[in-house]
Structure formats: structure tokens, C-alpha cells
Amino acid sequence: MPVTNVAREAGEAPSLAPLIDMLSGDMAGVNAxxxxxxxxxxxxxxxxxxxxxxxxxxxxxxMMTVAGAMMGSHDAATRAPAILLxxxxxxxxxxTLLHDDVIDESRLRRGQDTANALWGNDASVLVGDFLFAxxxxxxxxxxxxxxxxxxAAAAAEITEGxxxxxxxxxxxxxxxxxxxxxxxxxxxxxxxxxxxxxxEVTGAPAEHVEAMRVYGMELGMAFQIMDDALDYTxxxxxxxxxxxxxxIDQKITLPTILAWQDGDAPxxxxxxxxxxxxxxxEGDLAxxxxxLARHDAVNRSVAVAHxxxxxxxxxxxxxxxxxxxxxxxxxxxxxxxxxxHRAS
Amino acid sequence: MPVTNVAREAGEAPSLAPLIDMLSGDMAGVNAxxxxxxxxxxxxxxxxxxxxxxxxxxxxxxMMTVAGAMMGSHDAATRAPAILLxxxxxxxxxxTLLHDDVIDESRLRRGQDTANALWGNDASVLVGDFLFAxxxxxxxxxxxxxxxxxxAAAAAEITEGxxxxxxxxxxxxxxxxxxxxxxxxxxxxxxxxxxxxxxEVTGAPAEHVEAMRVYGMELGMAFQIMDDALDYTxxxxxxxxxxxxxxIDQKITLPTILAWQDGDAPxxxxxxxxxxxxxxxEGDLAxxxxxLARHDAVNRSVAVAHxxxxxxxxxxxxxxxxxxxxxxxxxxxxxxxxxxHRAS
Numbered sequence: 001m002p003v004t005n006v007a008r009e010a011g012e013a014p015s016l017a018p019l020i021d022m023l024s025g026d027m028a029g030v031n032a033x034x035x036x037x038x039x040x041x042x043x044x045x046x047x048x049x050x051x052x053x054x055x056x057x058x059x060x061x062x063m064m065t066v067a068g069a070m071m072g073s074h075d076a077a078t079r080a081p082a083i084l085l086x087x088x089x090x091x092x093x094x095x096t097l098l099h100d101d102v103i104d105e106s107r108l109r110r111g112q113d114t115a116n117a118l119w120g121n122d123a124s125v126l127v128g129d130f131l132f133a134x135x136x137x138x139x140x141x142x143x144x145x146x147x148x149x150x151x152a153a154a155a156a157e158i159t160e161g162x163x164x165x166x167x168x169x170x171x172x173x174x175x176x177x178x179x180x181x182x183x184x185x186x187x188x189x190x191x192x193x194x195x196x197x198x199x200e201v202t203g204a205p206a207e208h209v210e211a212m213r214v215y216g217m218e219l220g221m222a223f224q225i226m227d228d229a230l231d232y233t234x235x236x237x238x239x240x241x242x243x244x245x246x247x248i249d250q251k252i253t254l255p256t257i258l259a260w261q262d263g264d265a266p267x268x269x270x271x272x273x274x275x276x277x278x279x280x281x282e283g284d285l286a287x288x289x290x291x292l293a294r295h296d297a298v299n300r301s302v303a304v305a306h307x308x309x310x311x312x313x314x315x316x317x318x319x320x321x322x323x324x325x326x327x328x329x330x331x332x333x334x335x336x337x338x339x340x341h342r343a344s
Numbered sequence: 345m346p347v348t349n350v351a352r353e354a355g356e357a358p359s360l361a362p363l364i365d366m367l368s369g370d371m372a373g374v375n376a377x378x379x380x381x382x383x384x385x386x387x388x389x390x391x392x393x394x395x396x397x398x399x400x401x402x403x404x405x406x407m408m409t410v411a412g413a414m415m416g417s418h419d420a421a422t423r424a425p426a427i428l429l430x431x432x433x434x435x436x437x438x439x440t441l442l443h444d445d446v447i448d449e450s451r452l453r454r455g456q457d458t459a460n461a462l463w464g465n466d467a468s469v470l471v472g473d474f475l476f477a478x479x480x481x482x483x484x485x486x487x488x489x490x491x492x493x494x495x496a497a498a499a500a501e502i503t504e505g506x507x508x509x510x511x512x513x514x515x516x517x518x519x520x521x522x523x524x525x526x527x528x529x530x531x532x533x534x535x536x537x538x539x540x541x542x543x544e545v546t547g548a549p550a551e552h553v554e555a556m557r558v559y560g561m562e563l564g565m566a567f568q569i570m571d572d573a574l575d576y577t578x579x580x581x582x583x584x585x586x587x588x589x590x591x592i593d594q595k596i597t598l599p600t601i602l603a604w605q606d607g608d609a610p611x612x613x614x615x616x617x618x619x620x621x622x623x624x625x626e627g628d629l630a631x632x633x634x635x636l637a638r639h640d641a642v643n644r645s646v647a648v649a650h651x652x653x654x655x656x657x658x659x660x661x662x663x664x665x666x667x668x669x670x671x672x673x674x675x676x677x678x679x680x681x682x683x684x685h686r687a688s
Binding site: 040041042044045095096099102103121122123125126127129130132133134136137139140141143145148149152153155156158159160162163164166167 | 384385386388389439440443446447465466467469470471473474476477478480481483484485487489492493496497499500502503504506507508510511
């Protein structure tokens with residue numbers, strides 16, 4: 001394998017804990033800023049946004065920004081604009097979640113009723129728009145128009161990714177590169193821009209910004225491939241959403257593409273009837289899982305995610321040499337491996 | 345009346361034509377930029393956005409930006425960033441229209457099928473998000489972070505206005521000030537920010553920026569009050585949408601508030617059953633129009649719009665004295681009067 005598994009060389013088990021630990025101070029600032037900046041004179045906004053944001057998630061995306069800033073500077077004052085940017089990143093992400101749940105008609109996210117299930121689609125669309133606009137206000141406050149441009153471009157690419165996803169929905173013969181385009185846009189680009197923005201705003205050199213950009217992109221790819229693979233294995237309790245949701249929604253993901261590529265005629269007929277035509281019968285999810293198992297499609301997907309996680313770690317090479325940045329670089333490489341191993 | 349009707353003093357009939365004429369050069373640039381910047385590798389985006397944007401409208405909001413820039417500078421190069429900002433303003437407006445049509449489940453806008461009627465709600469939500477993100481990319485290109493902050497704040501206030509509107513929907517006893525808050529947010533703030541951004545980006549003095557800000561705000565108020573009043577009088581052909589839509593959607597607007605305030609018990613019962621409970625019967629729209637006529641509620645609303653139009657013109661006083669800016673100031677004052685007179 002061409003890339004080096006830095007975390008494994010260091011003898012560390014894949015874990016998010018060291019990273020969470022190192023970033024806890026700045027992330028406390030982000031969490032406080034999130035609560036403060038979702039406020040509005042219009043009570044529904046903090047209510048609805050708070051329901052989504054308080055229900056948690058790992059805050060992986062703002063952690064990218066905070067990690068980037070810490071990589072760029074050990075001085076808390078220099079990192080202060082990154083706190084605003086990290087909050088903006090979480091708001092952009094939250095806005096897309098609110099709109100996604102409207103589009104997918106989801107009723108459950110992170111083990112809770114979705115905002116659209118509780119307040120209706122109208123409120124979710126509008127509060128999503130509000131968080132999106134507020135994100136740009138925060139970026140303006142951060143004061144760096146180059147960084148703002150980076151995040152604005154990411155926001156546009158996210159929607160392009162989501163629309164591409166709509167276009168391949170129900171097409172079980174989707175080429176694998178089209179799938180990678182979708183997840184790069186809908187997921188990896190925000191991880192990438194978040195990480196790059198964090199270090200860029202501290203005034204770091206271009207090659208360091210680029211290293212964090214690549215790290216975020218590779219981590220984001222690993223993250224989404226795993227998320228898609230787990231949809232066919234996890235229970236609702238593990239996922240915080242309903243297992244098999246992607247199947248019912250006719251979403252085309254890496255496991256189904258691999259199984260389609262290697263499938264025989266009856267299997268392809270099955271995928272066409274279910275993913276293609278949404279003509280579902282009792283027992284179809286179990287049948288889908290059996291076909292995926294026959295082609296080892298979930299494990300092969302996890303292996304692809306793992307390769308991206310390794311590439312994420314490898315991108316951090318410029319930070320591995322310096323005593324100040326090496327521990328954080330190791331923690332980030334480790335977090336990438338964790339993202340590709342969370343099934344175990 | 346405390347404010348001066350400058351256009352009427354100049355003996356001009358309310359018309360948009362002189363303004364359109366003066367701005368035609370820069371607006372041609374805006375129209376070209378709109379077409380260019382709605383492009384994407386994802387074909388659905390230019391298709392759907394093009395359907396909405398090509399179907400026209402008067403482009404009043406980008407005209408505000410272009411007018412502001414022209415007020416600030418006679419030099420085309422100095423005005424170039426304003427072309428990008430005007431395009432951004434139209435994209436923000438288009439995004440809100442796409443989302444509004446999803447929320448209102450509208451099937452008809454400007455005499456055409458809505459995008460959601462043709463492509464579905466999912467596509468409208470996502471393409472709206474794309475246009476919103478693209479708007480911020482354009483603002484970054486324009487290169488002035490103060491101006492960007494002004495438009496980002498406006499974007500947040502728009503959604504606050506829309507959510508406030510949701511909150512008063514179905515409440516016929518809404519106080520008139522709550523209605524003014526709604527339309528200030530959902531409509532006037534964008535007119536205002538658009539006009540101020542256009543002149544601000546040319547480096548004009550603060551009091552001139554403020555004059556254009558107030559002009560845009562007052563014009564926006566006049567515009568929305570008229571739009572709401574016309575909903576009870578115009579035919580589908582005049583409006584490009586279905587007459588009585590607001591009534592069926594239980595929207596609370598100035599005519600219904602005035603009629604409620606002056607209404608007797610049976611009338612209030614009628615408003616409660618219809619606007620309040622959506623318990624509609626055959627002939628209710630005609631009945632609503634009869635009650636509004638009894639209280640002269642539409643004409644009284646038009647008079648309020650007219651007052652705002654006069655205030656818009658009065659705000660332009662600083663530009664009336666200079667030979668270079670006076671003709672444009674007169675055209676703008678005239679356009680404001682036109683906005684409050686388009687029923688006739």
C-alpha cells in the first residue's frame with residue numbers, strides 16, 4: 001500500500017478521543033458561539049435550530065476548522081476568527097441537514113424526531129435558510145474574504161453534490177465515479193473547506209493550507225463511504241436513524257454499485273425492481289443484505305473508506321516533522337482511521 | 345403631508361420607464377452575468393434556475409443596486425463590482441422565490457408553472473440553496489467585505505420575515521405593526537440592502553449610502569403593500585398568479601387587518617372561519633372582497649403604500665441638488681410612485 005499508516009506506526013488504536021481532548025478548549029468556544037448565534041427575535045429559530053444542534057452529532061466539521069487553526073497557530077488570539085468560522089461551518093452543515101430531511105421526508109435523525117416531523121417542512125426550509133445566512137454573517141465577522149470565498153464555493157458544491165445524488169437516485173447501474181462525485185460534493189468538500197479555512201485564517205503558508213485541504217477531503221470521503229456502508233448493517237440504535245433508509249429511498253451507494261457490477265441477471269433484476277422501481281416487497285431489505293454479503297460488498301466498501309483514511313493521514317506529512325504540530329497531526333490521522341473503523 | 349412629492353413637482357407621471365432607460369446599459373451587464381453565473385456542470389441547475397429567471401419579473405431588486413452604483417459614480421469601471429452584486433441580489437431573490445413556492449405549494453408564478461410544479465419540491469429546495477451559495481461567491485468576487493456583510497445580514501432578515509409571516513398566518517387579529525415587521529423583513533430589507541450595497545461599493549460617503557438605504561426600504565414597503573392589496577383586486581392575467589391566493593393561504597395582509605379592526609361581530613366571525621380556520625365555502629372570496637370594499641380597506645392600503653413611496657422619494661433629497669445625480673434621483677422617485685400606483 002503506497003500510503004503510510006502513521007497512527008498505526010505510532011501504535012495507537014483508531015480513536016477520536018485524542019483529537020477531542022486536544023481541541024476541547026477551542027471547541028468549548030465553538031459550542032458557546034453556536035448557542036449564542038442561533039438566537040433570534042423570532043422564537044421558532046432558536047427552538048428548531050436548538051432541537052437539531054443540541055441533539056448532538058460529533059461536531060466533526062467544526063472540529064476540522066478548529067484543528068486547522070491549531071495546526072496554524074499556538075496563539076489563542078490568532079485562532080479567535082477560526083471559532084467564528086467553525087460555527088459557520090456547523091451552521092452550513094445544520095442547514096443542509098434541515099433541507100435534506102425535508103427532501104428525504106425523514107422522520108428520525110440521531111435517534112430523535114426530525115425538525116420537519118415536529119415543526120413541518122415549511123419551518124425546516126426557512127430555518128435552514130436562516131442558518132445559512134447567519135453562517136455568512138459569521139464569516140464576515142471573521143474578516144478574511146479569501147477564506148469566505150473558499151466556504152462560499154464549498155456551499156455551492158454541496159448543493160451540486162445533492163442534486164447529482166438526486167439524479168442518480170433509482171439508477172442501480174450508476175458508474176462508481178459518479179457516486180464518488182456525489183459524495184465528494186455533498187460531504188467531503190465541506191470537511192475539506194472547513195479544515196483549510198481554519199488554518200488559512202491564521203496566516204499559515206499555502207502548502208500547509210493545502211495539506212489540511214487534502215486531509216479534510218480524504219477524511220470526508222472515508223466518512224461518507226462508511227456512513228453509506230453502515231446503512232446496510234447497523235441497527236436503528238447504532239445509527240440513530242432507521243437502518244435500510246438508503247435502500248427504501250432508492251439511494252445508490254458504494255455497496256449497491258459493487259453488487260450491481262458483480263451481479264448476475266436475477267440479482268440485477270432485484271436491484272432494478274427495488275432501487276430502480278421502488279416496487280418493494282416484504283423481506284427485500286434482508287434479501288439486499290444477503291446479495292451484498294455474497295459479493296462482500298460492504299467489507300469492500302469499508303476497505304475503500306480505509307484507503308481514504310490512510311490518504312488523509314499521509315496528507316499530514318508536513319506537520320509530522322515539527323514537535324509543535326506532530327501530536328495534533330497524529331491525533332488527526334488517528335481520527336481518520338476511526339472514521340473508517342467505527343463499525344467494529 | 346410632511347414629505348415632498350418630488351416627481352409630481354417635476355410634473356412627471358408615475359412610471360418606471362425613465363429609470364429603466366437610464367439603467368439599461370448596466371442592466372444589460374447584469375442580465376448577461378445572471379445567465380453566465382447560473383451555469384453549472386449539473387444540468388438541472390441552469391434548467392430550473394433559467395425557467396424562473398427567464399420568466400422575467402421587472403428585476404426591481406438588481407435595478408436598486410445598479411441605480412445605487414450609478415448614483416455613486418459616473419465611471420463604468422468603478423461600477424463594475426456592482427454588476428456582480430446586482431446579480432447576487434437577483435440570485436438571493438430567486439432562491440427565496442423557489443423556497444416560497446415550495447412552502448406555499450404554489451403552482452403558478454408570473455403566469456407560468458412554478459419550478460416546484462415542474463421539477464418537484466426537492467429540486468426547488470436544492471437549486472434555491474445553490475443560487476444562495478452562488479450569490480455569496482459573487483459577493484466575494486465583488487471584493488468588499490463590508491458590503492458583503494450588509495447583504496448577508498439582509499439574507500438572514502429575509503428568513504426571519506418569512507418565519508414571522510408563518511407565525512401570523514391564520515391570525516386575523518394580527519396587530520398592524522406585526523404585519524409591517526413581516527413585510528419589512530421579507531421584502532423591504534432586500535430592496536434596501538441592494539440599493540445601499542450598490543452605492544457603498546463605489547466608495548460613496550456614508551450619508552449617501554444611508555439615503556439609498558432608506559430609499560430602498562421605503563420603496564420595498566410600498567411595493568409589498570401594493571402586492572398584498574392587489575391580491576384582492578387583480579385577475580390572474582394581471583397578477584401572473586391566481587387572484588385570492590393570499591386569502592386561500594390564510595395570509596394576513598394590510599387590507600384584512602384594516603377590515604378586522606373596523607369589523608363587526610359577523611364580519612369577524614367570517615374572517616375567523618376563513619383566514620383563521622381555513623373552513624372555506626363557495627363564494628367566500630367574493631364575500632371577502634365585499635367586506636373589504638365596505639371598509640374601503642384596499643384603497644386605504646394603497647394610500648399607505650403611497651405614503652411610503654413619497655418617503656422613498658424624500659430620502660433622495662441629497663441627490664436632488666447635484667446636476668449629475670438629479671435626473672436619476674427624479675427617475676427613482678418616479679419609480680417609487682409607480683410601484684404604489686400600478687393598480688391604475
